[in-house]
Amino acid sequence: MTAGVDLGRPQAQAIRSDEDVVRVRQLVRTFAVSARLSLVDQTKLVTAASELARNTLVYGGGGSAEVTVVEDDRRRGVRIVFADSGPGIPDIDLALTDGYTTGGGLGLGLSGARRLVDDFDIWTTVGEGTRITVTKWSR
């Protein structure tokens, strides 16, 4: 579900290197501040973005993040779309399990990121890629 209207221009950041993951964090932070998320919510969203941007780089072989401020009748929020044209995720339920990893990490990236945001939507097709949309709303 992706309710809400876009506010202003979305900004995209390519994810091709470690440094780009840092840039995604900084971009998301800027949007979270302008959407007036609380400090804790900013921190949660930036942390989730960091996990997902790293996944896009490590598992998706690179891709992009697009950040937008969105609004519905009651509140504002920040939406981020992470997209890659990598191998896709064969078993989403397994990939969303705490502790599951194929990359030698802690296996908290995907499952942890989902807990830190309000809306989490994943589209993936093996051989085509993965697109993850997350939204954090102001309270």
Next chain:
Amino acid sequence: MERVPILKIGDILLVSIQVDMSDQTAVQLQEDLAERIVATGCHGVIIDITALDIVDSFVGRMLSTIASISKVLDAETVVVGMRPAVAITLVELGLSLNGIRTALNVERGMELVAAARGDEWDEVDGDEDVETTATT
């Protein structure tokens, strides 16, 4: 790639992370610290994360790894200065920071390192007293 500076203060190595670290910078810090511990013979490592506005799973794992490496090299690690919002986020993320000692600020961190060293000396003394029972 940026590099995080490591300062030596007496018997302690102080690392104050002031930049938004890339993963490579974090890995480099791990290696630099291990080398400095051996080169200086310091028995304490204090990592100040006051300036970090997030700790994600990669940085969390780096902190745990540094603590483990230091332990093997006979040094205690204390992470200090975690922001409240970072603590809340870490818990929700599911990161437990296993094996990491924390303190609210550098001063308390130094006390913790000193106390940990003190305990260890007590243990060594204790072992000597009960030498004959220390068989397995």
